[in-house]
Amino acid sequence: MKRYWLTLPLLACLPLHAAPLRFVGTEFPGILQASSAGAYGLAVDVIDTLCQREQLQCKIELLPWPRAQSRVQHGLADILIGPYRNRERAGYLQFSRHPLYVDTLYWYRRESQQLSWSGDHASLAGLRLGVTRGWTLGEGYEKAKPRLNVDVADTLDQSMAKLQRQRLDLVASNERTARTVLGRMGITDIVPLLPAISQQGGFVGYGLHSVARDDIKRFDKGLSRMAESGELAKLSLRHGLLYPGKQTNWTDYLRQLP
Structure with a gap:
């Protein structure tokens, strides 16, 4: 698999020394895909929206799935795009409160x-x-x-x-x-x-080595706002995906996901 990089805009008000959030994932139809022009899909739309809204610098790299997981596990990347939750991954990831997709x-x-x-x-x-x-x-x-x-x-x-x-x-x-x-x-x-x-929920997985970073906390809070406001459901429809809407009882819904 070729590596595809997407460097999202660095806003003028960001300090020049700000370290980018390093996202890694693999090709998931509708979620994260590659073309000659770069990466695209729901994950790119969400990351683009939140990184601009929260004034964060972000990079996305597409790799084979085992290698993407290894990168975050060993501190060579910060955020894994779209993992399901399980006990093994919980050993090196903290999962977003809300799933990115279902x-x-x-x-x-x-x-x-x-x-x-x-x-x-x-x-x-x-x-x-x-x-x-x-x-x-x-x-x-x-x-x-x-x-x-x-x-x-x-x-x-x-x-x-x-x-x-x-x-x-x-x-x-x-x-x-x-x-x-x-x-x-x-x-x-x-x-x-x-x-x-x-x-299964496909979550955003934050590497335990970087989970305390302020920019990761801001990204996660922004993702929750997108889910609870219905914005994420609207973005999902653009990619032919269904996501719980604004009226969802999130406490009950999140409890029943594995």
Whole structure:
């Protein structure tokens, strides 16, 4: 994957020695994507808006997902764009109060193969399961994982191709990414297996080494204001994404996210 940098405007009133906030992420359809002109997507819109509004200097770098996580974990970047929450990541990240986006995760199957499951990952023992490297599916999956036959691929495209060729029985993905990948590959006979695995928030992850910085605190408060005012829901619609609106009971909503 090529590295794409987006340096957001440094406002004239910022001190010249101000250190930029270093954001890292990977290509997530609708959230963060790359073109010859640079990075774009919901995350770029939000970061651009908040960094200008809060008078912050910001840089975004796109990397393979495991490397992006490692950068923040080892203090080589400040903020990880879009991680789901889990115990491992909580060891080196502090998550934003409000998610940047919300995903629904499914196991995907060939339409011709009739499978069923109740939501208990242990029931999938014996099936060939495809998962993308660096992704997490929640605590239920992690607990059952040692007893599962899991094939880890570098990209969802690789797993979907194996599923189509009957080398896998199920592939895990969020709906947003699966829709994009299957459309790009021209595959129409792979469908989600109900019920959904879970609904996950894609948060902003602040590296513990830099979480005390004033600019990070200001960014996080600004993100919360965007969520609670409905501004983030409006921005999400521009990218074909759904996000809770202004009338959301945020206390209850945030409590039910993993």
